[in-house]
Amino acid sequence: MGSSRTQDERTRTRTRGGGEEASSSAPDAKSPPSSTSTSTSTLSTSSALGGPSSRRRSLFPLVELELDDDGIPTTASSIAVTSALRASGFLLARTALLPVSLQRRALSAARRYLRRHGDDVMGDADDDAVDDPPSMSSSPGLSRRGGRVLTHPTDPKAYAMLEGIESIRDDDDDEDDDDDDDDGDTDGGGADEHTTTTTTTTTTTMATATRTTTTADLEDWYRAAREARIALLRCIAAGMGMGNDDRDFLVRLHDEDNDSLRLLGYFRGDARTGNRCREHSDYGTLTLLLNDGVGGLEAYVDDDDDDNDDDDGDVDGDGGGGRGYVVVNIGSILSDWTGGELRATLHRVAGPASVGGSVGDDVADRTYRESLLRAVSVPRYSIAYFADPNGDVSIDAKLVGSSAVAGGGEGGNNIGLRVKDYIRWRSGGMWSDRCGVAFTSAEESRLANIR
Ligand SMILES: O=C(O)CCC(=O)C(=O)O
Ligand SMILES: [Fe+2]
Secondary structure, eight states: OOOOOOOOOOGGGTBOGGGOBOOOOOOOSSOOOTTOOOEEOOOOOOOOSSSOSOOOOOOOEEEEOOBOTTSOBOHHHHHHHHHHHHHTSEEEEEOTTSOHHHHHHHHHHHHHHHHHHHHHHHSOOOTTOTTSOOOOSSOTTSOOOSSSSEEOSSSSEEEEEEOSHHHHHHHHHHTTTOOTTOOOOOTTTTOOHHHHHTTTSOHHHHHHHHHHHHHHHHHHHHHHHHHHHHHHHHHHHHHHTTTTTOTTHHHHTTTTOEEEEEEEEEOOOOTTOOOSEEEEOOOSSEEEEEEOSOOOEEEEOOOTTSOOTTOEEEOOSSOSTTSSOEEEEEOHHHHHHTTTSSOOOOEEEOOTTOTTSSOOOSHHHHHHHHHHHHHHTSOEEEEEEEEEOOTTSBTTOOOSSTTOOGGGSTTOSOOOSBHHHHHHHHHTSSGGGOOSOOOOHHHHHHHHTTO
16 A cells, blocks of 8 residues: 545644644644754745745754664654654654665656656657656646556646555566667766666667666665654654554554655646645655755644744755755644644645745745746656555554554454545545545645635
8 A cells, every 4th residue: 555645734724634623732842852963954935825925934853863773763863753743744854764875866766767657658758858757748637547657637747656666666577678768868967877887788778777777776765765764653653652652653553564655747837837736735654755856845834822824834945855855744644643743734836826825025925936936947856755554553543642542443343444445535546546636525625725
């Protein structure tokens, strides 16, 4: 199982996962101890999702995810991760588990993958626009199904869902006799050393090498993301005191490895381009997001302790890719498990014409608008790694507090909705059937509030 993500919180209306009225979800009162390596990152001034033009610079913490000699996250890291997820639901994580070199390789591989498989599926990719993800020159608003790369029904993007590491290899096996559109692209980043070493060989050999490298790089990223998932789940379990301080409490609820990679290629646009990715929140447990540094990612964050509706934060504008960190956020299942203490935050990839975007005329507005214009003038690539819990775990479990239910009621008859059914419902299907566009009516109405 993996995830194609859609939607959830509308914090402005003080609601939390499942549409319930929020109880208390004030940011963690504990400030990280001075020994923590947490710092804040420099972030672009955000546009407000749905607010007028007032701006606030929002800083999400950059957390150095440190492991001890046994590979266990330090206490400082656990506190830093949990504090950020309480406060905003977002953090930027830097960790030796996801080194910059691997990030670059993975992004290059995603780009190659989307272009190759997109061409396969859609057949009309723009050959001149070598930097662009595959697009459909006709009917750009329609999703064409049946291949590995889909165009999104509404957002100007192509994407591929890779459900499990094996799916990457299967894709390559399927392609063994298909070399006509494999361009051996080295992505200008010099990241594809295997391809580079084969440039003097025949086209066919080079194509094979490119496939192999693409597969290897995506597999490496997938494996590394799984390790990072384990570390982050340990941080959360420890930081929240779950399972009587059993640090592997959450890890065990994920030992089926129900995860997926979504490779995303956003098309170039112009001043008229609105959202490149519609507002949504993720609905599994944990998302690790790597992007190529092209801006536009925004998160809608609300302070519970004031009435300002415009406390929205641009997550990064340069998330990963260059500076070596990944964006970490959580989905609604984990948020619900914690009674909303950890936030599944609404986010999007904005374009210059996004609703509630930069409409004012002060310096910050203009600067931000220019940054979005620059961002949309180039394609944007990202890789989302989604972790879901084991399929039979209850999404209704409460994993914090005195009534915490280990395993979410596993084995019981009255466990409520199971993860696998919930995800099927949210995502509009399982596996490659997922369209990733399902919105519940509650979510739709929350979204309507910001339009
Ligand atoms: O591409 C991005 O930066 C955001 C993607 C995202 O939020 C998602 O796919 O759930
Ligand atoms: Fe997302």
